Amino acid sequence: MRPMNTHLTVYGPAGLALGLILAGLFVCLGGCEQARFEPAASVALPTAVPEGSWTPAVWTDSLQDGPVRNQLPDFSRAGYAMGDSPLPEPLGPVYDVTAPPFNAIPDDAVDDTAAIQAALDAAGAAGGGVVLLPRGRVLVHSTPDMPYLRITHNNVILRGRGSGPGGSTVYLGAPGPEEGVRRLGSVPSDQEARRHAAIAVMGNETGRELAVFTQDVSRGQYEVSVSNSDLLRPGMMVVVRCQDDAGGAQDAALIPPAPDAPDLPAQLTRPYRLVPEQTDTFGPVARRHSWITRIESVLDATTVRMAKPARFDQRVSHAPRIYAFQGLHGVGIEHLRIESAWPGGYRHHKPYEENGVTVRTAKEQDYLWNGIWISNAVDGWVRDVTFKDLTQGCILSHAAHITLQDINFEGIDGHAGVTVGWSNDNLVTRAVFRSRLVHSVTVTMMASGNVFTDCTALYEGDVSDGRPRPAIDFHGFFPYENLFDSMHGFNVSPGGDLSVMPHGGVRNVFWNVIGPGTPGGAREWEGDAFVQSWAYASTSSGTPATMFEHLPQAFYVGVRRETGRVSLGDSFSDRSDQWMTVEGLNRPGLALPSLYQAQRKLRTAP
DSSP: OOOEEEEEEEEOTTSOEEEEEEEEOEEEEOSSSSOEEEESSOOBOOSOOOTTOOOOHHHHHHHHHOSOTTSOOOOTTOSGGGGTSOOOOOOOOEEETTSTTTOOOTTSSSBOHHHHHHHHHHHHHTTOEEEEOOSEEEEESOSTTSOOEEEOSTTEEEEOSOSSTTSEEEEEOSOOOSOOOOSTTSSOGGGOGGGOEEEEEEOOOOOOEEEEBOSOBOTTOOEEEBSOOTTOOTTOEEEEEEEOOGGGOTTGGGSOOOTTSSSHHHHTTTTOOOOTTOTTTTSTGGGEEEEEEEEEEEEETTEEEESSOOSSOBOGGGOOEEEEOOSEESOEEEEEEEEEOOOOOOOTTOOEEETTEEEEOHHHHHHSSEEEEEEEEEEEEEEEEEEESOSEEEEEEEEEEEEEEEEEEESSOEEEEEEEESOBSOEEEEEEEOSOEEEEEEEETTOBSOEEESOEEOOOOOGGGTOOOOEEEEOSSOOBSOEEEEEESOEEOOOOOGGGOSSOOTTOEEEEEEEOSSOOOOSTTTTTBSBOOTTGGGSSSSSGGGGGGGSTTEEEESOEESSSOOBSSSOOSOEESSSEEEESTTOTTOOOOOHHHHHHHHHHOO
16 A cells, blocks of 8 residues: 555534544555555544544544455455546447448337447457447347347447437347346356347356465455466456365255354355255355456566455465456447337236236246346446346346446336346446336345445335335345445345345445435334345344344445434444444434545555
8 A cells, every 4th residue: 555645534414524634654565475554654633623523433444454354345446447547438440330331220120130240240350449329229139039239359349329318229129038047157158048138248258277376365465375377467367266165075065054164155154154044055156256356466486466455265275276367358338228128017026917827927027138248358338328128237247347337227117227246346336226126236146346336216115015116135145345335215125035145245335325215114124224134034033133144244334314214233323243333323414435436545546
């Protein structure tokens, strides 16, 4: 870390700056087995702190120690180019889909998939370019047996002429085929039904092994001891894969590990006690974990420094290995809207029936009218895109450092908005939800380091009338260390079946989240709870009072509602224990700065 002055200003009820200024020199000591954060000078506090000022203790603690042990995670590297560069504005070369040899014609009710695909392939073959859509509607995948748009080359940008009604519309004419909907990321993307989207970004999933970890890595550590660094280069994107064989016994994965066990599922859900019914959570899929990162530097023949600190203790017994990342780079989708012919009638996991006859299956209603699918890609973006009348908006699988910015969800009720699974360090910013979705934003399948910031839900709902309500969704397989920052209109209403519980993993962060004006709970136990889980029976008390255990070691800072109060564990009090850290709960008049932006400023300051 660099010498700097760190300002975290919190505004009080009167709306005046009540600053607490932390000045200090923080040095990350390299050349040791574990990177440590150590103050090189004392922390200087202002001589006069205005009455009523407040700075979260978790912030000051993180400045002293960094993201080690159970401290606040580091989210400063989320998004395109690890947050170090703005989204690019490539000028060309331009491939106009209406020009020869492509010849797409908007608004003629004739399928345009082949013409647009030819332009995408031409841009890819040339090493990249801008594929330009016309104003009006282009029709893709107009029947179930027709292809769908695929971007499979680096540096290809699909650009429209605006996301408003007078801009460019990609119109999905038919659902995807009724094939397997799998645990997101658990199978190759070409075996996953949800890849059948209006626009699919699909990178190569293979990559050769480059090195093996030779020593344990602690949370917060950058330096990694490897078998041989000859094949590793500074700036190289790599995939780290762990395989927890549970002691080598084939049936060991069928026994729930204790909270203090070294198993990956136990470490990433601690202190939650897994039960036998949660077979997927401690089963074979959950014992395979991977994430995408970058080599910052090669220090010697057996030591490298990663660009990001470790998010959990990575044991040699879990066989961490480094593989080459061979997926896509630099793909963008921007300035357009995606609509579909789906007629709606959505009910969660239910078919659509008329006169007692199924017209559309539950699978179609939930999963097969999708906007964008992105898999095995890094350093890409979705910018200024509107999703309308879709069951699913945008899905990320095995993706990292993708930025979703200025996206809107409109139209009829649907299933999900943004879904992030088996992906890390992505950024969703300035998303607005107008259509009623059961899962506005979802993290699942060991997703980590993802940031959702400055997002707004403009609807409220109550399950008593069957209408979706705005929700932050944790869908099981312990997604961990994700940040929900400066969110307006959301509470936590997670999903997933019992076999994948708990809903979330360790150290997820809720920072300056304002809940809906009304809690929206139809059941008596939901009440004013910020975290509302149907699966409370699998918590320690077996009652709603311990619903919060589904998000172990979570941080709740500045969580509140516009009117009324929210509770955590039947309490309105700040506290810190093995399950949660709560600060500023229901604190009035806050204007808490973005944690994501504060951490970025701290990391990048000169």
